[in-house]
Amino acid sequence: MSAIVLKGQGEAAEIELARAAHREMIKRAAKKAQENGLKQFELRGIDANANFRGHADKLARDIGIPGSGKVLAGSASGFSSYEVTIDVAKALTSSARKAAMITIKK
Numbered sequence: 001m002s003a004i005v006l007k008g009q010g011e012a013a014e015i016e017l018a019r020a021a022h023r024e025m026i027k028r029a030a031k032k033a034q035e036n037g038l039k040q041f042e043l044r045g046i047d048a049n050a051n052f053r054g055h056a057d058k059l060a061r062d063i064g065i066p067g068s069g070k071v072l073a074g075s076a077s078g079f080s081s082y083e084v085t086i087d088v089a090k091a092l093t094s095s096a097r098k099a100a101m102i103t104i105k106k
């Protein structure tokens with residue numbers, strides 16, 4: 001899985017499904033990184049908005065490297081691609097999956 005996109009407000013069930021898919025994506029990325037002998041991996045948002053950047057920074061504080069967020073070149077006008085570093089061991093713990101809840105702005 002490479003992306004999860006939820007447009008509009010959505011129903012409660014749709015929002016929870018998106019959150020569950022997001023947690024699973026992080027867990028799978030962490031498992032793949034672990035299989036490859038890595039201790040960290042990057043979580044990247046392409047043409048990300050401020051909501052994503054805030055969420056990614058929170059993930060970095062909770063299950064990654066705090067302060068690792070950085071803006072990447074090559075974004076569309078009005079957006080910026082953004083990445084943070086996630087710690088594999090923290091991402092694989094059950095409490096980390098709870099920390100990976102996404103916030104949907106209405």
